[in-house]
Amino acid sequence: MCMRLISVFALLAGAGFAQTPGPCDRACLEGFVNQYLDAMVAHDPSKLPVTPDVRFSEDDVPLKLGEAFWKTASGIGTYKLYFADPQAGQVGFMGTMKENGRGVALVMRLKIENGRISEAEQLVLRNEATAASLEKAKAPDPILTETVPAADRLPRTQLIANTNLYFEAIEQGNGGVAPFHPDCNRFENGTKTSGALGCSAQLDTHVFDYIQKIYPRRFLVVDEERQNVFGFFMFNHPGDITWIKNPDGTRHEMGAAATRPFSVDVGELFHIQDKQIRKVEALMVALPYGQKNPFVPQQ
Amino acid sequence: MIESTNMRNLFVAGALLAGVLLGQTKPAPAAPSCDRACLEGFVNQYLDALVAHNVFGLPLASKVKFSENDQLLELGDGMWNVTTGIGSYKIYIADPQSGQVGFLGTARENDRPVTLALRLKIENRKISEIETVVHSATPATPPTGAAAMETMGPDPVFSETIPRLQRVSRDALVKAANSYFEALEKSDPSLSSFDPQCNRLENGVRASCGEQIAGKTLSYIQTVYPRRFPVVDEERQLVFGFFTYQIPGDILSVESPGHGVHKFSAAQTAPSFAEVPAVFRIKSGKIRRMESLMVSEPYGTPNPFFNDDWRRPKR
Numbered sequence: 001m002c003m004r005l006i007s008v009f010a011l012l013a014g015a016g017f018a019q020t021p022g023p024c025d026r027a028c029l030e031g032f033v034n035q036y037l038d039a040m041v042a043h044d045p046s047k048l049p050v051t052p053d054v055r056f057s058e059d060d061v062p063l064k065l066g067e068a069f070w071k072t073a074s075g076i077g078t079y080k081l082y083f084a085d086p087q088a089g090q091v092g093f094m095g096t097m098k099e100n101g102r103g104v105a106l107v108m109r110l111k112i113e114n115g116r117i118s119e120a121e122q123l124v125l126r127n128e129a130t131a132a133s134l135e136k137a138k139a140p141d142p143i144l145t146e147t148v149p150a151a152d153r154l155p156r157t158q159l160i161a162n163t164n165l166y167f168e169a170i171e172q173g174n175g176g177v178a179p180f181h182p183d184c185n186r187f188e189n190g191t192k193t194s195g196a197l198g199c200s201a202q203l204d205t206h207v208f209d210y211i212q213k214i215y216p217r218r219f220l221v222v223d224e225e226r227q228n229v230f231g232f233f234m235f236n237h238p239g240d241i242t243w244i245k246n247p248d249g250t251r252h253e254m255g256a257a258a259t260r261p262f263s264v265d266v267g268e269l270f271h272i273q274d275k276q277i278r279k280v281e282a283l284m285v286a287l288p289y290g291q292k293n294p295f296v297p298q299q
Numbered sequence: 300m301i302e303s304t305n306m307r308n309l310f311v312a313g314a315l316l317a318g319v320l321l322g323q324t325k326p327a328p329a330a331p332s333c334d335r336a337c338l339e340g341f342v343n344q345y346l347d348a349l350v351a352h353n354v355f356g357l358p359l360a361s362k363v364k365f366s367e368n369d370q371l372l373e374l375g376d377g378m379w380n381v382t383t384g385i386g387s388y389k390i391y392i393a394d395p396q397s398g399q400v401g402f403l404g405t406a407r408e409n410d411r412p413v414t415l416a417l418r419l420k421i422e423n424r425k426i427s428e429i430e431t432v433v434h435s436a437t438p439a440t441p442p443t444g445a446a447a448m449e450t451m452g453p454d455p456v457f458s459e460t461i462p463r464l465q466r467v468s469r470d471a472l473v474k475a476a477n478s479y480f481e482a483l484e485k486s487d488p489s490l491s492s493f494d495p496q497c498n499r500l501e502n503g504v505r506a507s508c509g510e511q512i513a514g515k516t517l518s519y520i521q522t523v524y525p526r527r528f529p530v531v532d533e534e535r536q537l538v539f540g541f542f543t544y545q546i547p548g549d550i551l552s553v554e555s556p557g558h559g560v561h562k563f564s565a566a567q568t569a570p571s572f573a574e575v576p577a578v579f580r581i582k583s584g585k586i587r588r589m590e591s592l593m594v595s596e597p598y599g600t601p602n603p604f605f606n607d608d609w610r611r612p613k614r
Binding site for chain 2: 058059060061067068069071099100102126238239240242256259260261288289290
């Protein structure tokens with residue numbers, strides 16, 4: 001009788017724990033990423049702690065865990081950048097991996113609910129040069145991994161609001177719309193792309209006018225301690241702006257790649273410093289024009 | 300015994316596909332029938348509207364479904380923003396019975412040559428479905444894609460009216476076209492029936508029919524599904540459809556008979572789908588010519604006109 005009581009008590013305690021586990025902090029969230037990467041390389045999602053209705057997408061296509069990169073991942077690379085949001089229960093990662101022995105870049109996020117993965121969203125950038133470039137850097141820019149003193153932090157809502165202005169500035173071709181830090185730089189697919197002009201003045205030249213609509217904009221991981229914001233952002237390029245007028249009146253031709261319809265999903269990380277956008281790091285994958293994101297019900 | 304069972308299964312699959320996909324289970328709507336000239340007229344009207352960037356004036360059903368490279372878009376978006384001309388390469392496939400018409404041809408996208416595959420469904424003399432695939436070839440020497448196709452011109456076998464007695468039935472046409480994909484999936488050309496003169500054109504590049512399949516160099520394409528055969532041109536013995544090549548990317552090499560180990564390329568060993576619109580010319584029940592486009596898409600991209608799961612049920 002006594003044993004039975006103890007068993008029931010243990011069962012109840014166990015059930016109670018499963019429903020309300022302790023909060024998943026940075027180490028816990030990063031642990032989920034590592035477990036996920038290991039499982040991908042093992043081509044085996046069966047031991048991952050996932051919710052019964054876990055959702056998975058790769059390159060914006062909803063799939064079953066175990067499909068696509070899960071079949072071809074052959075190793076974990078050396079470039080690893082994590083961003084953690086214990087409050088939202090979300091964690092993101094940018095890094096290098098191997099696919100059938102070739103270098104690729106991976107950008108992903110996991111949503112953790114009650115100690116289980118309920119959402120896994122990833123883009124795989126199948127470009128060996130990008131992977132090589134990231135690994136050549138040895139480690140992420142330290143400003144992306146430093147803890148910012150509490151007194152110098154912006155609250156979550158302000159971090160998101162300031163980041164959102166980046167996309168407004170691109171759409172409007174006006175660097176003044178966003179709060180850019182004087183030292184801001186931007187890396188895309190492992191290469192510095194903010195040029196000699198820098199983040200703000202580069203937008204004023206209108207060279208990005210072919211990016212006509214950035215939607216949906218999904219701010220998913222807000223790392224308050226490090227003042228980083230991460231999300232997935234769909235850049236839509238209808239392809240019908242074929243040239244722009246330079247400030248000196250000459251024509252700037254947009255080139256073939258920018259003058260055909262296509263969309264690009266961008267996994268993008270922003271570091272906010274002194275209330276301004278200090279650094280942008282992005283991995284982007286070209287997709288068919290009009291590609292919908294499976295985590296956004298109406299687009 | 301096994302072979303005959305397989306053949307029977309194949310035949311059943313073909314007949315089933317023909318029945319389901321050609322909409323034979325539903326009676327045709329009561330409206331004046333749209334013959335070849337009428338159907339081709341819809342294609343021309345559509346192409347003219349595309350170049351004019353103007354959907355107004357097109358005879359559209361109240362609900363129109365439009366896709367480009369498997370993405371559902373609003374009519375007027377996508378290629379409609381950038382088409383600057385129609386090219387000289389034109390193959391029409393007309394199916395008055397199903398009220399559908401196909402087109403494989405060239406166009407200009409901001410003045411650059413592209414290839415376009417188009418299917419229109421006409422109901423009560425209005426367009427109710429528009430399915431398009433656009434392919435832009437990377438500039439190359441010698442040119443491929445649309446530029447190469449315009450140099451060659453369409454093969455006359457696509458525009459011949461075949462005497463009635465030499466025609467095979469709709470079901471046989473679909474079965475013959477379907478057999479290509481059976482052979483492709485199993486790397487076994489004997490599963491298909493090729494005319495001795497059979498040849499292919501893929502994205503404007505000449506290719507063989509049975510030889511590549513026998514060499515197993517296409518076996519990175521593990522599954523061809525869904526296979527949709529919506530347009531059957533009985534007079535010209537043509538079949539036009541859309542086919543999804545599934546490339547999981549997990550087969551790295553193959554033993555090619557007589558050639559040793561064949562290693563697959565990086566693109567063939569990374570997960571992807573390819574949407575393949577194709578037109579087949581069937582001669583006496585055998586494949587005489589196949590022309591297709593092949594547009595790469597993210598792995599798992601569903602076709603918006605196919606309502607079931609792209610993961611084929613076990614058979």
